[in-house]
Each structure stands twice: as structure tokens, then as C-alpha cells.
Amino acid sequence: MDSTRRRADAADNRARIIHAAREALAQADEVKLNAIAKRAGVGQGTLYRHFPTREALLAEVYREDVDELVAAAPKLLAEHDPLTALARWFDRLVEYAEVKRGVLAAVETAVWKDLSAHSLGPIGDALTVLLNAGKVDGTIRPDVDARDVILLVGYLTRLEQEEWTTRARPLLDVILNGLRREENT
The missing domain is CATH 1.10.357.10 (Tetracycline Repressor, domain 2)
Structure with a gap:
């Protein structure tokens, strides 16, 4: 996979994580990172790479x-x-x-x-x-x-x-x- 495609995938993952977090915040008082990762369709490692x-x-x-x-x-x-x-x-x-x-x-x-x-x-x-x-x-x-x-x-x-x-x-x-x-x- 070339570096341009990896960057695009990383940007897409980041955007999906943020979107999932926004939805979770609107729907619940408590936000769990594992639930956000699941909702975004990424693994916890991917979530933590973007947001430690x-x-x-x-x-x-x-x-x-x-x-x-x-x-x-x-x-x-x-x-x-x-x-x-x-x-x-x-x-x-x-x-x-x-x-x-x-x-x-x-x-x-x-x-x-x-x-x-x-x-x-x-x-x-x-x-x-x-x-x-x-x-x-x-x-x-x-x-x-x-x-x-x-x-x-x-x-x-x-x-x-x-x-x-x-x-x-x-x-x-x-x-x-x-x-x-x-x-x-």
C-alpha cells in the first residue's frame, strides 16, 4: 500500500472516530473509548494512535x-x-x-x-x-x-x-x- 493511500485511510479512520465520538456524546452521559472504536469500525489501537x-x-x-x-x-x-x-x-x-x-x-x-x-x-x-x-x-x-x-x-x-x-x-x-x-x- 502506498503512503498516499495509508494517509487517506488514516484520515478516514480519524474522521470516523470523531464522528462516532460526537454521536456517543449526544446519546449518553458516559463515553467509553472501546464503544467509540467499535462504533467507528476501528480497533482500539487505531483509536489510541489518533487520540492517546x-x-x-x-x-x-x-x-x-x-x-x-x-x-x-x-x-x-x-x-x-x-x-x-x-x-x-x-x-x-x-x-x-x-x-x-x-x-x-x-x-x-x-x-x-x-x-x-x-x-x-x-x-x-x-x-x-x-x-x-x-x-x-x-x-x-x-x-x-x-x-x-x-x-x-x-x-x-x-x-x-x-x-x-x-x-x-x-x-x-x-x-x-x-x-x-x-x-x-
């Missing part, structure tokens, strides 16, 4: 989710009006926060500080893009900023798993409605 510790794997899941969430903001604005783009971004935020809950429960404090540094700036920047577009077109209140929204959505990590599907999106709808600029009638 549980924390390393969970941190990578988190980083990828942050990167996807950040990249979604300009794409959504290109396809939708600012308020719709923000609402769709909030939908993605719910998925991100669900994974974040699992990561928070599993990752040591030192790793969590590093992850927070990776996410808060870029997420705030993405949110600022969405909010500013809505302010320009007059659909978003001019007196809110990304920090306001981040503080409001921080509650998502406090939801219990059994109430996630019934509360997460409806509560984000409350925030979205609060961000709308009132029309002068």
Missing part, C-alpha cells in the same frame, strides 16, 4: 464543532436574510451545545480552559457577523452584542439530557424573539 487519551478525543470533537459552527455564519448569511440566518445558526448552536455538555462533563479543567480559549473568540466573531447583518437590515435590535447572546445561551449546558429536546430549541426561540427589533407601529 479520552480527553484528546473529546477535545478534538469540541474543536471541530466550534470550527463548523463558526464557518456556518457567513454561509447562512449568503443563503438567507439575517434573521433567518441567525435562527438557523441557533439550530446549529443547539447541536453544538449538546456535544459541549458531554465534553464539559468528561474533560479535565486544564483541557477545558484551552478549549474555551479556542471557541469563545471565534463563536463571538461569528455571532457578531450575524447580529451586525441583522442590525444593518433593521431586523435585529441595535443594543445587543455577541457577549449578550453568549451569556443568554450559556444556559444550554445546564439542561438535563432528558429535557434537551423539549427545551433547547424553544428557549433559543425566546432569545431570537428578544433580539428582534420592534417595529414602530
Whole structure:
């Protein structure tokens, strides 16, 4: 097997492991590496070659989710009006926060500080893009900023798993409605 094919196989294995870990985090409070390896269709040795510790794997899941969430903001604005783009971004935020809950429960404090540094700036920047577009077109209140929204959505990590599907999106709808600029009638 040539080195290009080995690298492609390794990249595919890594992606499958991350995907399996993301699914496991969304479905259970406890994440076991042997179950993730099985779900990904790889051996434990392959999993450990890519991610030597549980924390390393969970941190990578988190980083990828942050990167996807950040990249979604300009794409959504290109396809939708600012308020719709923000609402769709909030939908993605719910998925991100669900994974974040699992990561928070599993990752040591030192790793969590590093992850927070990776996410808060870029997420705030993405949110600022969405909010500013809505302010320009007059659909978003001019007196809110990304920090306001981040503080409001921080509650998502406090939801219990059994109430996630019934509360997460409806509560984000409350925030979205609060961000709308009132029309002068």
C-alpha cells in the first residue's frame, strides 16, 4: 500500500472516530473509548494512535464543532436574510451545545480552559457577523452584542439530557424573539 493511500485511510479512520465520538456524546452521559472504536469500525489501537487519551478525543470533537459552527455564519448569511440566518445558526448552536455538555462533563479543567480559549473568540466573531447583518437590515435590535447572546445561551449546558429536546430549541426561540427589533407601529 502506498503512503498516499495509508494517509487517506488514516484520515478516514480519524474522521470516523470523531464522528462516532460526537454521536456517543449526544446519546449518553458516559463515553467509553472501546464503544467509540467499535462504533467507528476501528480497533482500539487505531483509536489510541489518533487520540492517546479520552480527553484528546473529546477535545478534538469540541474543536471541530466550534470550527463548523463558526464557518456556518457567513454561509447562512449568503443563503438567507439575517434573521433567518441567525435562527438557523441557533439550530446549529443547539447541536453544538449538546456535544459541549458531554465534553464539559468528561474533560479535565486544564483541557477545558484551552478549549474555551479556542471557541469563545471565534463563536463571538461569528455571532457578531450575524447580529451586525441583522442590525444593518433593521431586523435585529441595535443594543445587543455577541457577549449578550453568549451569556443568554450559556444556559444550554445546564439542561438535563432528558429535557434537551423539549427545551433547547424553544428557549433559543425566546432569545431570537428578544433580539428582534420592534417595529414602530
